[in-house]
Amino acid sequence: MLEKLESLYQEALGALDAISGGDALRDWELKYFGKKGGVTELVRSVGALPKEERAAFGKRANEVKTALEAAYAEREKLVGAMELAKDLEEGEVDVTLPGRPRATGGLHPATQTLREYARIWAKMGFQVYRSREVEDDDTNFQLLNFPPHHPARDMQDTFHTTKPNVLLRTHTSPGQIRAMRELGENGTKPIRVILPGMVYRYEQITARSEVQFNQVEGLAIGRNITMTDLKGTIAQFAREFYGADAAVRFRASYFPFTEPSMEVDVECFLCGGQGCRVCKYAGWLEISGAGMVHPVVLENGGYDPAVWSGFAFGMGPERATMLKHGITDIRYFWGNDLRFLEQF
């Protein structure tokens, strides 16, 4: 028995030394220490020995078992290190194969830009106020100082509905009247809102013109609001939206509902103002129409224009998005081609 134990011990040690992989290691463990393993069976057969030999055999068997276990542990460490080294050396993947696509969603680019506007204006105290899209002629035009048949109405080609006096709003400006009347508490409270939303124009759909598009109107009413505030506030917006260096210029213009009225240009960020195809070689891009709220409009909103003043501005988020991302066809926005939308 003892000889058998010693020869098994030598055999097991020899076998262990030859092992270089994890699978062989597990096989070795099973072979010598498993339920029917060699060492296990020998230890179990101790009962078959004469009583006086049992102690010596048992002692030796324990020594062998401990020694083999230690050798196994050492070998296991060595094999682990060898396998790691092998994996580090050879276990490469083709990093140029594409990743597994994740099914991600996305916001429509118009929503993304509207959020950007809302975020910037919120910092300056302007809250979002939403107002209806199907409007009456009074709110869309007359209360904004566009008399019937006035040439200024030619500036906005209008969709009329079959109900007299009802039209699709041509701009978000009727929201000015609604905001003043709802939030102004009969002309006693200051207001700072932006009015984002869809507007409609009677225009042929082309790469450059659409029947519907978003506008973001802004309105600030207070007891002490001036044209210098308007200039400073819009310049501040431009720096946030177009970059810290964005230069703006203000040109006189005309809108019936503001006076003084102006167009706001930002220095073309595509060419740095040097002139390019997008800015039509002018170095400037139109970003907003703006002005001081016309006294008639203040009055129609419930404010006394001798005490209150304010400014308003309107911006086109789709156009801003087009400029920023080099989009040349406005029809992409409502075309809902996933190949377009998924690029944002």
Add this chain to the structure above:
Amino acid sequence: MKVPVIWLRDYVDIDVPIELLAERLTAAGIEVSHIEYIGLPQTFIEGIRWPISEHLVWDRDKLLLGAIREVKAHPNADRLVLAMVDYGGGELEQCVTGAPNLFEYKDKGTLPQPLWTAFAKEGAEVWDGHSDEPKRMILKEKALRGIPNRSMVCSEKELGISGEHDGVILFHDQPRASDGTPHLPGTPLQDVLGDIVLEVELTPNLARCFSVYGVAREVAALLDVPLRPPSFDVLMEGAGIAGDASIEIREPSLNPRFTLALLRNTTIQPSPEWMQRRLRLVEQRPINNVVDVTNYVTFEIGQPLHAFDYDKLRARAGGKAPKIITRLPEPGETLTTLDGVKRTLDPHNILVCDEAGVLSIGGIMGGAETEIDANTTTVLLEAASWNFINVRRSMGSQKLHTEAGARFSRGVHPSQALLGVRRGIELMRQTGGGQVAAGIVDEYPQPAEDVTVELPISEIHRLLGIAFTAEQAASLLARGGFGVMPEGDVLRVIVPDYRLDIGTGIIGQADIIEEIARIYGYKLIPDTLISDEIPSQYPNSAYAYEEQARDVLVALGLQEVISYRLTTPEREAQVTPPGLPSSLPLADYVTLANPIAPDKTVMRHSLLTSLLEVARGNARHADRQQVFEIGSIYLDRPRQELPDEPIRLGILLTGRRSAGEWIGETGGENVDFYDLKGVVEGLLHGLHVHGASYRRAAHTSFHPGRSALLSIQDVEIGTFGEIHPLVTAAFDLDDAPVYAAELDFEALLAFVDPLYTVAALPQTPPVLQDIALVVPDSTPAAEVERVIVRAGGDLLRNARLFDVYQGDPIPAGHKSLAYSLTYQTDERTLTDKEVARVHEKIVRAAERELGAKLRA
């Protein structure tokens, strides 16, 4: 509108580069959209950008004014002549040319009056007159049919003035400088024909700038230089006009003023070359001196004129003095206008008539019958003023756009009529000869009053934010042509009559303040941030939740779409299978009175149509679509003017469940009902909406067996499920089933709970056990779950369905629902015995209430 700078210089001295002037005009609201150069070089100024112009700059040494002294025959060619040109050098230069407009002077010897022309010396750069594409060329010596030739006389095309190449430039009158001194042969052509033309865009408030002189007024104000008005003096040598014509105004609100002047014994002839040239620069075709003068004065001062052949009027009046009557039409009255169109007049078209009938549509276009022709000897000249809104309406209803109408429809002050008739009749006399009758017939029943605005100086500061002194403000306004009288702290501002855009009272104050800012320069006004108080903020939860819903749906893997709100009833009808009643809102449509496209006539009632159209559009290139839209629908309301605009949430899923990949499967199976329900549940979870229940839907756009009605606490929110196969077929979406939802978003938002409670993390271990119950097919899962949860009581923390199985060994007509049950209580660790007791209770309840059997 085109503004030739050479014409502008008649009225104002421009001492800055034109590019700078254009910038100043643009900044002041008179937008210069384009600068066209004729022969002159572009100036580049630091800080001002204009597109680089590709025009030909005329070489001052090589492109010169020439005088053709003689035209000789070419010895070898009938189609060529030899022009002998004096260009200020010692000898005449011989130019070989085929210009047809020189042939009539061939072999006439030395011409008594030279023909003035554009002469190009050897080495000059010109456009190639024979090339269809713009192509430059340099003149080189080259013999033409045996005669040496090194220079040429030029056509307008060769100089880049126009496309004209049928002949060379010829003037019979010696060209003169603006101060009247004649140009000599050899003068650089730049100084004779060179010009810059500004293209100006006019907003509706700028009626006063709809003429060269009108723009000159702005230039004078902006550059702070004096203005030189044109002369309105008339040499009246003829017998008085009284007795030869009279006027009756029947609608003074539509025709406030009407004036007439008479020119006798005149000759209709071509107008002088300088006038023709200016008219061409503003894109008017010269016709004869009388017609040209009416156009010239229109473009010069903005007052349109109309010339009648007086003898034709007299003939219509049976030989008596004609009486001009302005009035509205009789029913059915017609007029054949100068464009040859016979028009039935609208009731609001104000007319110029005589006692025999209609002569013109007032302020827009004259009639053919009384127009000037080659034999006219007596001209009756009309200058009137018209109500601008009426003219605008008439132009619209008659679809008639003219230069006169364009001006009258923006507004021309009645004062301008008298100026126009004086300027016009004198220019006609100067260009055609004859005698102007003494006096002007002038009907002006209700003269317009002068406008005066009282402006407290403090108002300027209140609105602009900068403090001007009374003197500063007065001087800015004086530059703009306003009369200003300071009275203490108030400016009395007298508004020039042509400023129809300036109102009275508080509006007038705003108008005047704008003028101060504009003339001062917006650029110089400083920037500040609002110092006024920040208004109190109001809750805006509908907007916030809408944005939150977008974020949740994006996180669930959906792409947002935004569709046209305009559709047609026919397009929307496609979402209902033929023969079934529609489940879309019953309201009337908001219908366009003037649709621009046949597929966009009404405002939508539903998002389903646009979502299905999106799916159809993308089907060609996408085998997986998962999209949503949040937006309004528009429901007409009886007895209310404006419609309801409730917000709807639409979702559409179709095609592969996951994005395609290169390892193994490409995106797996198609989505089914439960993918969509997962999105709906995910949305409710993300918005913290509780209390959802689902039952079979009755929406005809959906598959009746695979669609559900979502309710929250018994409020119906909307339907979701598989789109009816007949509907998907109608949208050509046959490849895979389409799942969609349309929810009443505002109803849903009422259940959003922003103050939801978050449970503490458990301190005790859970005990997990599975249970599989076999129930009849018809038993809804929600019912099984309800029974489990109720029987489980407080110790059952969670029951989650993880398997639904049908088939062997489950008996036919039955299904096995397997739930993973979590037992847990915060007070203590549960014993096996406690759990076994509750589990047993659940099994018994299921057996008793559902007839369920525990699956072996």
